[in-house]
Amino acid sequence: MSNEEIKAQRHRERQQKIKAEVDKRIAKATIKKGVLTVITGNGKGKSTSGFGTLTRAMGHGLSAGVVQFIKGTRECGELNLLKQHGLEYHVMGTGFTWETQNKQTDMLAASAAWQQARLQLANPKLDIVLLDELTYMVKYGYVELDDIIGAINDRPPMQHVIITGRGCHRRLIELADTVSEVQPTKHAFKAGVQAQKGLDW
């Protein structure tokens, strides 16, 4: 064999080992169920990842719902597009609480948004539900943690749920099947770059 042939042969052998490992892991993963995913951490891309999964699911013809907690005072590109495909959605629409500076109206809005989330979590026609920025509602004490855990546990068994937001409560992390933490290594905004339409909202 030439040197090139030996190299190619080694590459093939390495790849065969990886394939055997991957195949073994795939064969072991036999459970099919509704998965609870939490995307937390201080980095950029948490809500975006949640909406990305809705795009994916809807692209396969699954039905999806979203409740946006906190955000929603400015036009949201993802909603613009996905609602054309029948996304069920509710927007809390009060903006960040430091914008409103009024605890009572925030609590009322949070409670109304949570009622919509409960309806989605009880709806067997929804294959996937995104609870965007829900973590802050727990942190501020606007929605009862036990209510959230109860509604998630009682949901249709094949329904997938995604929770996004910083500082997710420990009990939600324990409950989740998949947890990703997005760490900010670098952020353009901190270097003086404006938030831009299409990229940041």
Place this chain on the structure above:
Amino acid sequence: MSNEEIKAQRHRERQQKIKAEVDKRIAKATIKKGVLTVITGNGKGKSTSGFGTLTRAMGHGLSAGVVQFIKGTRECGELNLLKQHGLEYHVMGTGFTWETQNKQTDMLAASAAWQQARLQLANPKLDIVLLDELTYMVKYGYVELDDIIGAINDRPPMQHVIITGRGCHRRLIELADTVSEVQPTKHAFKAGVQAQKGLDW
């Protein structure tokens, strides 16, 4: 003032302080430019976040392109949906290299995919370009790092670029404006849950 009123007053003051801080940071961020974002790390949700940003951008009427390196042998929900809205895309379509086990055909496919990426990075009509899983092409030596850096530097100045994949090369991280690292705290697959259509692909 009653106790409740005092509490409400304190809440308002705290929120006002946060708002002042946020407003100051927003006022400082005056640069408008094409942003290079890297989403790396071993956690789940990197490509999904990239596709989420395309959904967002397209929802605002921006034009977007994607080149998918490595993946692409099975139907992709995000592509299904976004191509209905005019997404420009190229799929390398060889699957993971441990599936093909043939370095030479992988390199040819990688090189063809990179040519498509170059075209997108040179196209002033594209507002945003996603180079999905590009990091592996650098790691395997299938695409020259200098070529990538050159094409990114020479792109239209307002074009946003997103690179996803594990183990992003240090020089791409240095070049990026925003870098998020997705850490896997927990993964359903490891607990024996199957990859499921709509959630995982």
